[in-house]
Amino acid sequence: MIETICVKETNLSPSDIVQLTNIAQSMPLYAELTQSYIFIDCMSKNAQHAIIVAEAFPELDNPLYTKTIIGKSVFESFEPGVFYSHREGKRSIIKHAINQEGRSVHQTVLPVKNAQNDIIAVLIQEKGIEHSDDIHLDESNLPIPTQVIDTVLSKDNYSLPIVSDILMEMFILTNHQNQLIYANPVGIKFIVEMSHTDQISQTKLTDLLPFLKDVYERNNDDVYVFERTIGKKSLIIKKIKLRQSENKLNTLLIIQDLTELKMKERELSMKSTMIQEIHHRVKNNLQTIASLLRLQMHQGIPEESYSPFEDTLNRIFSISAVYELILSNDESDSDSEQVNIIELTRKVCSKLVLNSPFHKIDLIIRTNNNIICTSQKKAVSISLIVNELVQNALKHAFNDRKEGEVIVEFICKDRVIQIHVIDNGVGIDELKPSLGLDIVRNLVENDLYGEFTFESATFGTHALISFNLSPEVEVYRETDSIS
Ligand SMILES: Nc1ncnc2c1ncn2[C@@H]1O[C@H](COP(=O)(O)OP(=O)(O)OP(=O)(O)O)[C@@H](O)[C@H]1O
Ligand SMILES: [Mg+2]
Incomplete structure (x- = not known):
């Protein structure tokens, strides 16, 4: 009996079923000894409810059960203890469970484990309780x-x-x-x-x-x-x-x-679909703008005048990289609006290196085990900043030297985030005012509320951006899990 039902309704292994059969054999004895009803419940195949696979009834004048209940389904709302013990592997005592005949019972539940320490079933002991005439709402913690x-x-x-x-x-x-x-x-x-x-x-x-x-x-x-x-x-x-x-x-x-709850759920999922759709459109529009610029660039403009077009194309790409990252995030994740700026930096840098005429420049990204996530707005700024600084290094630092090294390093210390962009090139002789560094300064000060400086370096250039942690800027260690 127990075997047939376990094979049909549960995912238990043959050895688990043998173990339960052995337990079931001694149950009538204990039912009589304790004057209580004893059952074995197992999880159904889809784990939606439990199934009663064995029972033992004592001889009582006023029986709690009048017929067999083997094979019946058990639901969490009526017998929470069964599910608690199965999930947590702990004993539970429920003073007012509702049994299969709709009666209030005192229920003790004990998990049953196999040799591998997996919980395969629960053993249940039930006793009837008398109904009291009064209800003490205040004292009670019953459902x-x-x-x-x-x-x-x-x-x-x-x-x-x-x-x-x-x-x-x-x-x-x-x-x-x-x-x-x-x-x-x-x-x-x-x-x-x-x-x-x-x-x-x-x-x-x-x-x-x-x-x-x-x-x-x-x-x-x-x-x-x-x-x-x-x-x-x-x-x-x-x-x-x-x-x-x-x-x-x-x-x-x-x-x-549950109508209202379901409606709210639907509304929420519609809203997040709409936001995803907007991100798609922003990304597509940016790509259209880039295509238009590229078309114009190839319409009779001499090759030596390409540079400002290329700079602009790189800036457009750094913005659209943010949307690409957001769209690649797991859509079910409610935090999908947060952008991992280290991933973003990798994306922006790999595109710059790919388009660079210097093929022997090593670009190294040092994360120091940090995972830094920021809001979408701040991510757009950081993407543009990294783009300008790395592009400067590739454009100005190495002149005719075809070899060199550019390092982008992320350091988090005392609630301050530092982004270092270091090259071992010719260094800056004199800072001529120009758009690129103006963009960097502007974004660092007005959007990140941080500082932009050039650090002294024996050779090459060392640019440093620093800004504070905030609710819009979060840091995790790589060993932490992001939840
Ligand atoms: N890493 C670097 N190594 C050497 N010189 C640099 C470096 N970064 C900037 N410079 C110098 O500083 C100047 C200003 O840089 P900035 O980015 O503002 O302008 P740009 O790169 O010339 O043009 P754009 O406005 O397109 O960025 C550069 O022209 C260059 O001479
Ligand atoms: Mg520049």
Whole structure:
């Protein structure tokens, strides 16, 4: 029995199943000894719910269970302890779980591990509890739906509205003919709204709300969870069968309306799709501008006048590199607006080196194990700055020398980020005012709120950009995980 069901419903290995079969053999003895019900539950193949694979009942005058429940599904909302123990590998005790017959039980759950220390099942011990006449809301830390079920079951029904009026969930209780016995205010509003009538008391609920027919009929289990979409409404319906006497079966529905939540989710995902689309368009527009410039460059302009065009093309590329990086980020990542500026630097530099006439210039990027992420706006500035400084080194530092070294180094110290661009070229004799360094100075001061200086160097040029960490600029060590 246990083997057939485990093979069909779970992903357990043959040796795991043998282990569970051995445990199941001794369960009747312990059920009798402790006067409690003992079960083994395993995770279903898709891990959406658990399945009961073995049971042992004691001989009791007032039994908790009247028939076998092997093969039934167990849901987290009714038996949270089962799922907690399975996930965490720890014992759990739930004072008010809802069992397969819709009754409140005291439940102790113990994880079962195999030789490899994997959790393969949970062992459950259940004892019935008496319903108290009073509900002590303040002292209680029970999940509210459980309390309501207790109240519905208890004879003391006058306290029901006090509990259920403050709940957002709809509570609908029907008798064995599916007629309404009780609904809390949101439940009544729901029935009236969905059925377009306020004559709701004498009619079958399944006639008023035909979509509930299959909830009532489809499953024979005593507790079950359904997800339903009715028109624009998204609902989670929990069904609990409540046995009043032998042949009379009441049904409690607990309905959660997730419509607004689902709508917000959709809106959010639409917004992020729109933002992605805007990034695409910005990137494409930049590429169009670059193509137009390139066309103009080749329209009768002498080759020696190409330089300003090339400078501009490089600047356009540094901006579009930022959007390329954002678009390549994982779209599900909510932080995808952050740009890794070290990756950005690599991208910008490799393009410059590729287009450079000097083929023996080594370009070295030293990260010092830093991962620096900035907002999109700051990333555009940094991209342009690195482009100007590295381009200057490639353009001016080496003159006729075809060999040399350019280093871009990132240092983070005392909440200050430094970007060094160092070359071993001819050095700067005299600084003539020109656009390139003006762009750098402007962006460093007005966008990064930092400083731009030339450090003294025995040979070559050493440019230094420094700016402070801020919510828009974050640094991780490479060993840290970015979350
Ligand atoms: N790494 C360097 N090595 C040697 N000289 C440099 C270096 N960086 C800048 N210079 C000198 O400083 C001057 C100013 O640089 P700047 O970037 O402002 O202008 P540019 O590169 O000549 O033109 P552009 O405006 O297109 O950048 C350069 O013309 C060059 O003489
Ligand atoms: Mg320049």
